[in-house]
Amino acid sequence: MAGDTTGALRVVRVCNAISGEVDEVPEIVKSDDEWQRQLTPEEFDVTRRGGTEPAFTGKYLDYKEEGLYVCVCCGNHLFSSEAKFGSGTGWPSFTKPVSDLNVRGAIDTRFSMIRTEVLCRRCSAHLGHVFDDGPPPAYRRYCINSVALRFVRREEK
Numbered sequence: 010m011a012g013d014t015t016g017a018l019r020v021v022r023v024c025n026a027i028s029g030e031v032d033e034v035p036e037i038v039k040s041d042d043e044w045q046r047q048l049t050p051e052e053f054d055v056t057r058r059g060g061t062e063p064a065f066t067g068k069y070l071d072y073k074e075e076g077l078y079v080c081v082c083c084g085n086h087l088f089s090s091e092a093k094f095g096s097g098t099g100w101p102s103f104t105k106p107v108s109d110l111n112v113r114g115a116i117d118t119r120f121s122m123i124r125t126e127v128l129c130r131r132c133s134a135h136l137g138h139v140f141d142d143g144p145p146p147a148y149r150r151y152c153i154n155s156v157a158l159r160f161v162r163r164e165e166k
Contacts, residue, residue, distance in 0.1 A: 021130055024108030026077055026086035031110065037083045037132040048082065055154045056082050056134035059119070059126070064099025067155025071095075076163040077107070078153075083132040085111055087158065088151065096143070096150055101158070103151040104143055112151075114139065127151055 019036040039047075044057050054060035069078070078088040078101075088103040096102035106112045110130060117126035117138065127136045136157045143150030 023085055023111045023130055026089065026107040026111075031108075034131060039132075044082070049156075051156050052081055055156045056136075059117075059135045060154075061137075062100075062154045062156050067100060069101045069155040069158055069160060070099070072101070072160065074160065074162055077161045078103075078158045079161055080129045080132060080134055080136070081157055081159045082134040083129060084159070085129050085131040087111055087129065087136065088153065090163070094144060096152070098150075098152055100137065100152045101155055102143070103153065104147060104149055106151065112136070127153065 019038075020033045021036050022031055022033055024030070025032050041057065045053055048056065051062065055062060072093075073090075075090045077086055077090070078093075079086055086107050088105075089107055092103040092105050092107075094102055094104060113128050113130050114125045115128055117124045124138045124140075127139050128134065129136060134157060135154075137151065137153035140150045140152060141148055
């Protein structure tokens with residue numbers, strides 16, 4: 010297939026936050042050209058280039074709806090509104106992902122700092138960073154760019 014950059018499909022395990030089941034899904038690998046056609050320039054800069062949206066500008070910073078935050082690139086379930094808290098840092102903050110299977114960490118040494126970058130497990134989108142200054146009991150703060158997320162409202166039962 011023209012433009013296909015997937016090669017041999019690699020399978021990753023992620024948790025479906027709605028069903029609670031662990032699913033095996035293909036890892037998503039696309040060229041920069043493919044991502045640029047799919048994403049806005051700001052989404053591309055943050056998720057594919059490791060950028061950061063300006064503090065206090067993200068649409069989900071003070072968002073209070075109940076539901077699920079998914080990856081803007083691939084729809085992977087990332088964070089629940091139940092784990093969201095006001096950190097005062099200027100970016101949406103969460104105490105934990107829906108499952109540790111759904112995100113992965115990588116060492117980020119840009120800007121003369123050592124931080125843990127948070128990436129989507131399925132498509133490797135840069136989401137933000139995780140810090141050890143969150144609330145108890147885990148003391149974790151997932152500091153995530155709004156532009157890397159899409160919100161899915163919890164359906165009424």
